[in-house]
Amino acid sequence: MATSMTKGEQNLLLFQSLLPQSEKLYVWCYDRKGDYVASSCPQQEHDLLEQTFHTFGGTDKVISYARDTENTYPEIIGSPIGIQWALTYESERNRDLVFVVGPVFYAPPEEAQIRNGLIAYIRDPVSSAWSDDLCRHLSNFPVMSYAVFIRYVLIIHNTLTGQKLDLQALQESYRTHSSSEVPAAGRDRSKVYISEKAMLDTVRRGDIDYMDALQNSTALSSGVPVRGRDPLRQMKTNIVVFTTLVSRAAMDGGLSPDIAYPLGDSYIQSAEDCRDSGELMALSYAMYHDFVYQVHYLHSNPNYSHAIQKCCDYINLSLDRKIYTADLAALAGYTEYYLTEKFRKETGQSLSAYIRSAKVERAKTLLKTTRLSVREIADKLAFNTPNYFIRTFRDITGYSPAQYRKREAPEDMQV
Numbered sequence: 011m012a013t014s015m016t017k018g019e020q021n022l023l024l025f026q027s028l029l030p031q032s033e034k035l036y037v038w039c040y041d042r043k044g045d046y047v048a049s050s051c052p053q054q055e056h057d058l059l060e061q062t063f064h065t066f067g068g069t070d071k072v073i074s075y076a077r078d079t080e081n082t083y084p085e086i087i088g089s090p091i092g093i094q095w096a097l098t099y100e101s102e103r104n105r106d107l108v109f110v111v112g113p114v115f116y117a118p119p120e121e122a123q124i125r126n127g128l129i130a131y132i133r134d135p136v137s138s139a140w141s142d143d144l145c146r147h148l149s150n151f152p153v154m155s156y157a158v159f160i161r162y163v164l165i166i167h168n169t170l171t172g173q174k175l176d177l178q179a180l181q182e183s184y185r186t187h188s189s190s191e192v193p194a195a196g197r198d199r200s201k202v203y204i205s206e207k208a209m210l211d212t213v214r215r216g217d218i219d220y221m222d223a224l225q226n227s228t229a230l231s232s233g234v235p236v237r238g239r240d241p242l243r244q245m246k247t248n249i250v251v252f253t254t255l256v257s258r259a260a261m262d263g264g265l266s267p268d269i270a271y272p273l274g275d276s277y278i279q280s281a282e283d284c285r286d287s288g289e290l291m292a293l294s295y296a297m298y299h300d301f302v303y304q305v306h307y308l309h310s311n312p313n314y315s316h317a318i319q320k321c322c323d324y325i326n327l328s329l330d331r332k333i334y335t336a337d338l339a340a341l342a343g344y345t346e347y348y349l350t351e352k353f354r355k356e357t358g359q360s361l362s363a364y365i366r367s368a369k370v371e372r373a374k375t376l377l378k379t380t381r382l383s384v385r386e387i388a389d390k391l392a393f394n395t396p397n398y399f400i401r402t403f404r405d406i407t408g409y410s411p412a413q414y415r416k417r418e419a420p421e422d423m424q425v
Contacts, residue, residue, distance in 0.1 A: 034152040035162055038110040042076035044069040047107065058147060059113060061140055065131055068095060072108045075099070083175065084111075084167045086160070091127035092119060092296065093151070096163040100170045109170060111163050114152045121145050126303060129320075130219065130327040135340055202227075206255075208379035213256055213298075214263035216305030219327045224298060245290045249281040252294060256301050263305040273300070311357075317342040318356045321349070325365055329372050331392045333365050369393070370406045377415040384411045 036059070038049040051059055063069070066089040075085055075097045084098040095112035128141045168175055209227040212220040257274035261267055277297040284290045310319055321338045338361065339346045353361050369391045376387050388399035403411050 034150075035111065035114070035154075035159075036152075037166065038063070040069070040072045040108050040110065042073070042106055042108065044073045055147070055150060058140070058143055062093065062113065062144060063095065063110065065137070065140065066093070068110065072097065072110065076108050082171075082173070084163050086163075088291075088295070091124050092116065094159065096159070098163065098167040098170060109166065111166055112152075112159075114154050114159050116154070116159070118153050119148045119151065121148060124148060126218075127299070129323050130221075132324065132341065133328075134337065138341065204379055208375065210255060210259040211375060211379070213259040213302055213305060216263055216302060216307070216309045217326070218302060218306050218323060219329065220298075220302055246281050246284070249290060249294050249297070250278050253277050253281070253297055256298055260301045260305050264308050265301070265304050269304065270301075273304070314356050315352070317344065317349075318353055321353065321361075322357075322364070325368055329369050329391055335361055366402050367406060370403055373399070373403060373411065374407075374414065374418070377411055378419045387411065 036049060036051040038051065038060075039047040041047055046060065049056065049060075068087065071085075071087050075081070076099070084096050086094060086096050088094050092115055093113045094116065095110050095114075098109050098111070100107045100109065124145055125141070128144070132138050132141050164175055167173065205223075205227040209220075209223045211217075212223045217223075253274050257270045261270045274297075277293065277300075280293055281290060284293060310322075314322065321342055324338060324341055325333055335346045335350060339349045342349055344352065350361055353359075353364070357364060359367070373387055373391060376382055376390070382390065384400065385396045388396040391399070393399035393402070400410055403409070403414070407414060409417065
């Protein structure tokens with residue numbers, strides 16, 4: 011990896027040589043600034059996997075992990091499409107080097123689901139090409155259960171650090187860390203309720219740009235605050251409750267009970283069958299993602315062509331920035347003129363009108379579930395000026411943003 015290898019790096023290379031090649035488990039090395047140093051990944055897969063790690067925020071997480079010297083455990087990081095990595099370090103004193111183990115899937119990936127999850131990351135022709143390349147090479151990604159993956163991670167971590175960490179200690183550290191972030195006694199329950207309501211509203215609408223709402227809710231509450239002796243049992247209870255809430259929200263959004271009940275039951279049974287906390291965390295995310303997309307597909311117009319539906323999805327995932335016709339045309343593979351005509355013919359709206367309407371719908375949610383000012387919401391949704399946002403909102407809803415908030419938002423959200 012370097013001209014003069016440390017003992018930890020030498021031990022890592024020894025471990026890599028002993029690892030069965032069939033596992034295809036790669037190890038990457040970054041410095042504390044997030045700059046790439048080296049890896050054991052073959053050259054033919056190297057660029058794609060490194061770009062994938064960077065696209066899903068891996069570099070930022072490396073930097074954050076290097077700074078968090080109080081955490082002496084490896085850290086599992088995931089992605090919206092189910093790819094997992096693990097971070098560990100060599101020296102507890104300075105953490106000049108951070109090692110990344112992965113990527114892996116816990117279950118064989120399905121291309122259709124992966125493509126849906128990647129829509130949010132397609133910003134331009136370069137990211138579109140990366141997305142297509144990633145889907146073409148899905149069969150090359152390592153697939154192993156959480157139990158197998160975490161044991162390899164522990165071997166590497168212990169080799170590098172000299173610790174003798176076992177699985178039980180690692181899971182206990184995750185439980186302690188997550189429960190310490192939101193002390194039950196100190197939770198603002200009104201904030202928990204508002205954030206939970208926003209999270210479930212994204213399910214009812216089938217809003218595929220759900221990540222902010224989900225993260226805000228989980229940041230405020232880690233689940234049912236009743237603690238038992240068995241942390242794994244506690245996590246299962248949380249997922250049962252979470253799945254029940256999400257499935258009911260999906261039915262409120264129009265999903266048939268004949269679909270929602272069996273789907274929810276299936277996820278609950280899968281949670282009961284899990285033996286590892288990591289698998290439960292991945293399962294919880296997959297369940298939420300699944301129900302959101304079930305409702306999203308229900309609301310998708312069957313008369314829209316694939317290209318127009320793809321543009322609609324892109325718009326709904328890009329409400330926080332300027333959306334240009336040229337970008338949508340490149341995404342659909344049409345000229346700008348042909349796209350605008352086809353879009354109007356299929357949807358009954360111009361592109362600009364559809365985008366304004368989608369931004370106003372998002373603004374309604376923000377007005378009802380946050381304390382963001384009108385100016386902050388205008389900035390968040392990339393309106394040119396607050397006055398333009400107010401005028402657009404009034405033209406579509408008949409109310410100013412302030413009037414709408416006064417009518418629809420709980421008292422806690424009144425500014």
